[in-house]
Amino acid sequence: xxxxxxxxxxxLESVIEQLTGVDKAVPDHEGDxxxxxxxxxxxxRVDGSDPAIVRVYSTVLVGLExxxxxxxxxxxxxxxxxxxxxxTVHGTVLFEHEHLGMSMDAEEFANSIRTIASASDxxxxxxxxxxxxxxxxxxSKTEEYQAPEVDxxxxx
Numbered sequence: 001x002x003x004x005x006x007x008x009x010x011x012l013e014s015v016i017e018q019l020t021g022v023d024k025a026v027p028d029h030e031g032d033x034x035x036x037x038x039x040x041x042x043x044x045r046v047d048g049s050d051p052a053i054v055r056v057y058s059t060v061l062v063g064l065e066x067x068x069x070x071x072x073x074x075x076x077x078x079x080x081x082x083x084x085x086x087x088t089v090h091g092t093v094l095f096e097h098e099h100l101g102m103s104m105d106a107e108e109f110a111n112s113i114r115t116i117a118s119a120s121d122x123x124x125x126x127x128x129x130x131x132x133x134x135x136x137x138x139x140s141k142t143e144e145y146q147a148p149e150v151d152x153x154x155x156x
Contacts, residue, residue: 008052008101012044015106019113035113039145040137042113052101056112059140060086060124061093061133070131077123084119092136093127095119114148121147 012033016025019037027033027045035042035056044056064070066088074093077086084097097112120137128135 004050004102005046005048005052008054008104009046011104012046012054012101012109015104015109016044018106019110037110037113038117038148039142040117041140042116044109046101054099054101054104054109055096056099056109056116057094057096058116058120059092059136060095060120061127061131062091062136064088064091064093064131064133066091067131070127073127073130077119081119084115086119086123091133093124093133095123117148 009027013025016022016033016035020035025033031045033044035044040058042056042058044054047053047055070088070093074086074088084095086093086095088094095116097116099108099112124135124137127133128138
């Protein structure tokens, strides 16, 4: 019998293929799926927990020195966002949304991408201005990118 993680991974691949038009969604060597949609790059992965969780995220900034000021800024962002979290790992700032894998559907996945894009557009330039680093999300945008319209961006 297939594990929860295997079933969710297969479903996630199907959702990515449907949204992006790629023939076959394949994870990289770390298990992350590149998701090119709406004129920008996002990432998704299925973690090994039980139940499996799908993590959808953007790489906002790279090359930052983790400082108390950066942690404070991310904490402030987290208090202002609903259903998303901002954090740093190894000098990289990520914005992430999570789903229970067995109950996620394509509409929820697409909504996560819109919400992450909106938060990345709103907070990314502010963080870059304050802390520097390389703006990976901004650099991933193509000419087709249009800022998403979200009913409730979650910023208080």
